[in-house]
Amino acid sequence: MPELPEVETVRKALSNLIINKTIRDIDVFYTKIVRNVSVEEFKYSLENRVLKRIDRYGKYLIFNFGEVSLISHLRMEGKYFIKNADMPKEKHEHIIFYFTDGDTLRYHDTRKFGTMDLIPTKDIYIDSPITKLGFEPFNKELTVAYLQKRIQKKGTAIKTVLLDQTIITGLGNIYVDEVLFLSKLNPTKSANTITKIEIKAVIDNSIKVLNKAIKLGGTTIRSYTSSLGVTGRFQNELNVHTKKDLPCPICNTLIKKIKVNGRGTYYCPKCQQ
DNA sequence: GTGACCACCTGGCCGC
DNA sequence: TGCGGCCAGGTGGTCA
Numbered sequence: 001m002p003e004l005p006e007v008e009t010v011r012k013a014l015s016n017l018i019i020n021k022t023i024r025d026i027d028v029f030y031t032k033i034v035r036n037v038s039v040e041e042f043k044y045s046l047e048n049r050v051l052k053r054i055d056r057y058g059k060y061l062i063f064n065f066g067e068v069s070l071i072s073h074l075r076m077e078g079k080y081f082i083k084n085a086d087m088p089k090e091k092h093e094h095i096i097f098y099f100t101d102g103d104t105l106r107y108h109d110t111r112k113f114g115t116m117d118l119i120p121t122k123d124i125y126i127d128s129p130i131t132k133l134g135f136e137p138f139n140k141e142l143t144v145a146y147l148q149k150r151i152q153k154k155g156t157a158i159k160t161v162l163l164d165q166t167i168i169t170g171l172g173n174i175y176v177d178e179v180l181f182l183s184k185l186n187p188t189k190s191a192n193t194i195t196k197i198e199i200k201a202v203i204d205n206s207i208k209v210l211n212k213a214i215k216l217g218g219t220t221i222r223s224y225t226s227s228l229g230v231t232g233r234f235q236n237e238l239n240v241h242t243k244k245d246l247p248c249p250i251c252n253t254l255i256k257k258i259k260v261n262g263r264g265t266y267y268c269p270k271c272q273q
Numbered sequence: 274g275t276g277a278c279c280a281c282c283t284g285g286c287c288g289c
Numbered sequence: 290t291g292c293g294g295c296c297a298g299g300t301g302g303t304c305a
Binding site for chain 3: 075077111113129165172173263
């Protein structure tokens, strides 16, 4: 499932391939992916526009077409492929953007969870899905004081809080498990009992884990593989996630798998007490 | 404001 | 072999 590093990998790959291309036509085969406007408006607003650049905030991709931007969330299994227009449509390709040069950008999503919103570019940070998001771990405004203030009334598990994108954006199930392992925090510990030192460790380790994952192209795991021939290598660096019943890399205690708020959660019962 | 739960969706896996 | 049921999980909505 794409988290911040995977989305950044996709952003870089797409930027190298489709910037400055002009959209000639769009086919939408599964209309629910387009959320905030009708399919007709979606097509009308984007056709004949030139893709200026691709940005990212948290797990969202922002395709900037000048006056309007397309905000895309890949959710569980969304992927983009670039193919020639004469290639046949494959199963699970739900939206196809046709460029004037004969290439196409194809949105592929096995589970149809992904979303696209069309937003006036001037409103991206005022009125869009991005508006609600918290700071990315790299943001200097994500301080110990900020995080302490946001979690001091949270009686839920620290893992649940770190998955809340309105507090910190970019961490998903895989990386939260890794961050908590490096921070020696039990994923079920109540967020409002976390000390300042532990909060500092969470922030530092979030930056460390995400930077390393971005450098390695993200994580290729389970059903999710990246598009465009890009395969992440961070799965080789995982300490606990998917390591149930395997020895902890630090103390050799067997890694446990539990559920935290319905999410599969891996941790070392000795290192993360 | 907070927390718990559910829906969305399909492929893979497991047990019968 | 075929079938049914469960699981995976990010986000948004609903309800208490």
